[in-house]
Amino acid sequence: MKAITSRDNPLYKRLKALAASTHHQKKSGQALLEGFHLASAYLDVAGQPETCVVTDGALRHDEAQAIVARVDAERIVTLPDALFGQLSNVVNGVGMLFVVSKLCAPLPERVGTTCIVLDGVQDAGNVGSILRSAAAAGVKQVFCAPGTAYAWSSKVLRSGMGAHFLLDVHEDVDAATLMPRLAIPAAMTDSHAPQALYDCDLAGPIAWIFGNEGAGVSAAWRAAVAYRLTIPQPGGMESLNVAAAAAICLFEQCRQQRISC
Known part of the structure; x- marks a missing residue:
């Protein structure tokens, strides 16, 4: 391990x-993955990080020790808690x-399986939540249009x-x-x-277009969709949060696909 003790260190x-x-x-x-969960998930799927930064205090915890044990020693950097605090975007990280x-x-030449298009979804928390729902629903591909929050920002990563x-x-x-x-x-x-979402045949693959929180789906995509669907809201609310709407759509499709199998 390499120890950094000065804020003047180049790294x-x-x-x-x-x-x-x-x-x-x-x-x-590059992206910063903060916390035990993201670090462990990255190791499970993607392999070694460029750098693992860990505080002296964190190393006293079993979970941190288990993660550090999976990282090549030359990639590990230790920091005093005070210096790490200036890197962290999480309260009580x-x-x-x-x-x-x-x-x-x-970018694939042909898209033939269910996918998601984020058409100017600006809130990082919404983007991360939609990515999380997509992964849970077994969707593989997500396409972010210009104007969508940067998918690898720290806030999107935490939400994802x-x-x-x-x-x-x-x-x-x-x-x-x-x-x-x-x-x-x-x-x-x-x-x-x-047409209500629940009355549409969703057993086949669909490209789900989720639009901007205020303006909605852009004119280009609105003109191209085959289905315009409403989510019934018996409580009388005018609209749903885009991340909530995405989750409902994806898991209604999962439900229909399960029935059709």
Whole structure:
């Protein structure tokens, strides 16, 4: 292990720059995974991190010790708790983070299985929650249109709870690029749609389009969808949070596919 004790250390300065700026993370292609759960999930699926940063205090915990034991010794850096606090975005964090390269899959030439398009979903918490639901529902591919929150930002990663490592997340994919590749019908939710989600045959693959929290689905995708579906809300609310709507759609599709098998 390498111990860093000074804020003037070059590696610490690089870590601090990454922690302070999503733009810097995006430009470098690197992400920060904070906490035991994300670290363990990354090791399970993707292998070794570039760097494992752990505090002296965290090393007293069994869970941290178990994770550190799985990381190559030359990749481990220890920090005093006070220095780690300037890297952390979590209140009362556990004192561990991984520096990793974000996972990038090539854009497929043809999309023939259920996928998700995030069409300008701006809230990082919503993006992470949708990714988590997608992974739980067995969806593999997620396409983020321009204007969607950066999928590998720290907040999205925390909300995703390890979903990133089970998905192919494609960023900055505009409608003109993706539409010709879709070999499946697209669907969107609309509170004024004529057909209820539960009355639509969802047993086959669907490209689910989830739009911006305020403006909704963009005109380009709205014109391209085969299904406009409403989620019945007997309680009388006008609309649902986009992450909640996505979860309902994905798991209604799972339910129908289970029945059809």
